[in-house]
Amino acid sequence: MFTLESDLMRTIDWNEESNSVVLVDQTLLPQEYRVIECKTLSSLCEAIKSLRIRGAPALGAAGGFGIALAASLSGAKDIEAITRDLKVAAKALKSTRPTAVNLGWGVDRVLKAVSDAFDVQGIRDIALQEARDIAEEDIETNKLIGKHGAKLLKDGDTVLTHCNAGRLACVDWGTALGVVRSAIAAGKNIKVIACETRPLNQGSRITTWELMQDKIPVTLIADSMAGWAMRQGLVNSVLVGADRITQDVVFNKIGTYTHSILAKEHEIPFYVAAPVSTFDFKGWEESVKIEMRNPDELRFSGCEQLAPKDVEVYNPAFDATPMENVTAIITEKGVFYPPFLLDEVLV
Secondary structure (H helix, E strand, C coil): CCCCCCCCCCCEEEECCCCEEEEECHHHCCCCCCEEEECCHHHHHHHHHCCCCCCHHHHHHHHHHHHHHHHHHCCCCCHHHHHHHHHHHHHHHHHHCCCCHHHHHHHHHHHHHHCCCCCHHHHHHHHHHHHHHHHHHHHHHHHHHHHHHHCCCCCCCEEEECCCCEHHHCCCCECHHHHHHHHHHCCCCCEEEEECCCCCCHHHHHHHHHHHHCCCCEEEECHHHHHHHHHCCCCCEEEECCCEECCCEEEEECCHHHHHHHHHHCCCCEEEECCHHHECCCCCHHHCCCCECCCHHHHEECCEECCCCCCCCCCECEEEEEHHHCCEEEECCEEECCCCCHHHHHC
8 A cells, every 4th residue: 555655744734832834845845845934924925926835725725824824913902903904914815826716715715714703812713723624624635636536547557747736736645646646555556757847847846856755656857848758658648737727728837738739639638636626617718817927937047047137038827728628627526527517516
C-alpha cells in the first residue's frame, strides 16, 4: 500500500499559540523547505500575491484563515465594528489573486458563517472554526477526487501534468496529483511527466520536488516538449488542475490550453481534476479577469538576466481551455463527461 514517504506539515494551517497563519513558503522550493508565519493580514496578502501560498484549494483555505486572522487582530468592541474590519480584510484578500475563484469562496464562506454570531468573541471563534473546517474538508475532498479519478488511469500509464496540482496546491494530498497518488495507492504503477510551467516554473520547482519526496517516478520536460512526447507515445493521458471552471472554459496556468490542443490532436484523454468550490456557475470566459504577472519574471531567472531589460513582455498567469477539449472533469462528486452541464455538479 502506498504511503507518503515525506513527513511534511500541511501546506497551510493555524498556529494556536501565536494566533497566526503558518504556511510552506513555496517560492523557496526546491532549494529550501521552510514554514513561515503570517501574523498580520498584510503579510498574508503578500504571501498570496507573491505565490508563497498558491493553488486553488490552498487559496480557499488561505481566504478562510485570512478572515479568521483579521477577526483575531481586530480591536473592535462591538459587532458592527468588527464586521467593518472583516469586510475591509475580505476586499484586501480577494484583490491579491483575481482569477482564482477559491480564494473568494473561502473568504465568503467564513463571512457567511459569522453573520449569525451574537458578539465579537463569537465572531472570532466561528471564523476560526469555519476556516479549520475548510482545511479539513479540503483533504477529504481531494481523497474523493483521487478515488474517482484513479479509475481512469490504467496500470503502467504515464500521466503528463502542468503546473502544480499536488499536495502543495491544496491543504494536503492534491487534486490532479491526488489522482496519481490514489491510483498508486490502489496498486497501479503510474509515472508522471511534469512540464516546467512558465512563468514561475511550478512544475519543475514544486511538482517534481513533491513527487520525488513520495518516491513517485517523475520526468521533467520543457513546456514546448509536450507535443513531441505525445507523438513519441510517451503520454497516456493529460491530467491538470484548475483555478476556475466557468460554463464554457477551464482556467488553469498558462500553457494548459496548448496541451489540450496537442492531446486532442494525438487522441489522448485530457482530464481536469478540481473540487466543486473551483466551479464558477455564473461565469463565462469573457467575464473573468486574467491575472498579469510581473514582466521581469520572464526577463530574469532569479538574478540572471535572460532577455533585454526593456523588451516588451506579455505575461498572463492563466489561459482558458474550451470545454470541447476536455475529456472529463473529476470532482469529489464523481466524473463528469461532455456535454458539461455545470448544474449537475451540484446534485
